Amino acid sequence: MSKKKNCPHGHYCKICGEYKANEKFPGKGHVAHICKVCSRLSAAEKAAAMDINRLMNLPMRRLSDSEKKWLESKTHDKRPAVADTAREVYNVCFPYAERNAMKKQLIINILSFEVHTEVYDGYGDMEMADRRFTIDRKSRVLTMTDFHTDIGEQSMCMMKTGTRY
Numbered sequence: 001m002s003k004k005k006n007c008p009h010g011h012y013c014k015i016c017g018e019y020k021a022n023e024k025f026p027g028k029g030h031v032a033h034i035c036k037v038c039s040r041l042s043a044a045e046k047a048a049a050m051d052i053n054r055l056m057n058l059p060m061r062r063l064s065d066s067e068k069k070w071l072e073s074k075t076h077d078k079r080p081a082v083a084d085t086a087r088e089v090y091n092v093c094f095p096y097a098e099r100n101a102m103k104k105q106l107i108i109n110i111l112s113f114e115v116h117t118e119v120y121d122g123y124g125d126m127e128m129a130d131r132r133f134t135i136d137r138k139s140r141v142l143t144m145t146d147f148h149t150d151i152g153e154q155s156m157c158m159m160k161t162g163t164r165y
Ligand SMILES: [Zn+2]
Pocket: 013, 014, 015, 016, 017, 018, 034, 035, 036, 037, 038, 039
């Protein structure tokens, strides 16, 4: 199928994306580039058909950022036909996207957070708590670093809760 704009055998319908003979276009359809079949569609149907047509014709090369964004947005489209097509096209264009998203969740092995606040002990005395907690999932070690005392780092092994067998 030729994609040339000046195809001598007819006109390109921007809705269904097909080249059709002149007589397949209504009078003003030549200008609007909408064939007779598509001109009968409602505005919503036309919009959906155009989206699907564009999805099917996405270039099989590395997509630009805007093309990728557009494709991603269509995978959440309210019209099921558009969303289904978009998801299929997306899976073809990005076969590893799903797996990579899963991997991203799996590589959170070290969680670290710091506490910087004023705390009151049992006698009403204020002291500063400046501590960092680091949890290493692989070695199952919880490390607490107290920036205020000379104890420095304290480590303990976590209990094996949450282990999946
Ligand atoms: Zn058409």
